Amino acid sequence: MSRGSTGENPRPPGRPVDASLGPVIIEAVLDELAESGYARLTTAAVARRAGVSTATLYRRWPSKRDLILAAAEQAASSETDGIDTGSLDGDIRELLTRKQLPMSGKPGATLIALLGEAVHDPELAEMIRAGVLTPMREHLAKVLDRAIARGEVDAGVTADSAARLLAGLILARAAFSEPATGGATAPSDVDADTALLLLALGHRRA
Numbered sequence: 001m002s003r004g005s006t007g008e009n010p011r012p013p014g015r016p017v018d019a020s021l022g023p024v025i026i027e028a029v030l031d032e033l034a035e036s037g038y039a040r041l042t043t044a045a046v047a048r049r050a051g052v053s054t055a056t057l058y059r060r061w062p063s064k065r066d067l068i069l070a071a072a073e074q075a076a077s078s079e080t081d082g083i084d085t086g087s088l089d090g091d092i093r094e095l096l097t098r099k100q101l102p103m104s105g106k107p108g109a110t111l112i113a114l115l116g117e118a119v120h121d122p123e124l125a126e127m128i129r130a131g132v133l134t135p136m137r138e139h140l141a142k143v144l145d146r147a148i149a150r151g152e153v154d155a156g157v158t159a160d161s162a163a164r165l166l167a168g169l170i171l172a173r174a175a176f177s178e179p180a181t182g183g184a185t186a187p188s189d190v191d192a193d194t195a196l197l198l199l200a201l202g203h204r205r206a
Contacts, residue, residue: 030107030110034106034113038124039117041064043063046067065123073131084146088144088201096170096190096193096194099170100193111174140162141159151204153203165201
């Protein structure tokens with residue numbers, strides 16, 4: 001049987017990118033950022049730490065900035081799709097619970113360091129907005145649309161302001177709080193942050 005008769009798409013020239021290397025490489029980026037900072041980070045150092053060639057990096061992330069964006073996205077990522085508890089209180093509480101756990105360790109420290117660099121680097125700032133704040137805003141827009149329909153907040157509340165508030169609370173917790181056992185955020189902290197967000201959004205019971 002010929003290769004073309006299998007029904008599979010032909011493999012592009014060159015060796016394919018091993019999907020299993022992704023987490024290893026991103027972990028190497030986070031480690032390099034923690035040790036060297038953004039300005040001194042190099043793709044060669046990341047490749048060396050990850051045990052891969054620079055060619056492997058470039059096939060997936062063509063530039064240092066692509067690597068940094070991937071690291072920023074991982075730092076802010078969490079499983080937030082599908083959150084719909086039936087109330088704004090419940091949705092915000094669940095968002096905070098899911099997001100504060102991955103931000104309690106190295107990813108949170110990395111994102112805070114990148115934000116410090118972004119003050120002097122508009123391009124990096126835009127990458128962080130695209131990779132971190134925009135996805136958060138898009139998810140919060142759905143949450144707020146439901147809350148507005150239930151009469152829990154006024155229609156003037158925007159997803160932009162809500163995303164900034166949520167990101168600020170999460171980053172402040174990551175920067176200044178002692179991580180709880182296993183990196184989890186204490187329920188009392190989630191309760192307090194939820195109450196602050198609801199107050200800022202002008203929440204009222206439906």
